[in-house]
Amino acid sequence: MFTMTQEAKTHLATVLDRSGATPATAFRIVVExxxxxxxxxxxxxxxxxxxxxxxTVLLADPEVMRVMEDRVLDVETNPSGExxxxxx
Numbered sequence: 001m002f003t004m005t006q007e008a009k010t011h012l013a014t015v016l017d018r019s020g021a022t023p024a025t026a027f028r029i030v031v032e033x034x035x036x037x038x039x040x041x042x043x044x045x046x047x048x049x050x051x052x053x054x055x056t057v058l059l060a061d062p063e064v065m066r067v068m069e070d071r072v073l074d075v076e077t078n079p080s081g082e083x084x085x086x087x088x
Contacts (some may be wrong), residue, residue: 002048002060002068007014007087009052011083029060031067036087 012027021040026049028041041059043049048065050058060068072088 001026001064002073004050004058004072004073005075008073008085009050009057011075011085013025013055014054014059016055026056026059029058029064029068031064038085044046 016025016027019040025040026043027038030037030039038058043056043059044061046057047061048064049056058073074086074088075083076086077083
């Protein structure tokens with residue numbers, strides 16, 4: 001089962017807030033060949049939605065959820081203090 005840490009949810013919420021995205025906008029997990037990317041989008045029927053507080057921050061359709069099964073989205077901070085998402 002795909003999971004997100006609270007740190008990843010908070011990170012995505014911060015990025016969305018700083019970008020000025022509308023409250024209905026979240027990041028969508030998109031599988032593009034061998035890469036997994038995030039793109040701004042809005043919720044669609046059948047999506048899995050992950051929220052931080054009351055804001056949806058991540059969306060994925062059922063096919064992507066199958067690909068992401070047993071993965072964990074987390075945040076790592078490098079020595080210079082920059083944070084980035086990691087998929088384990």
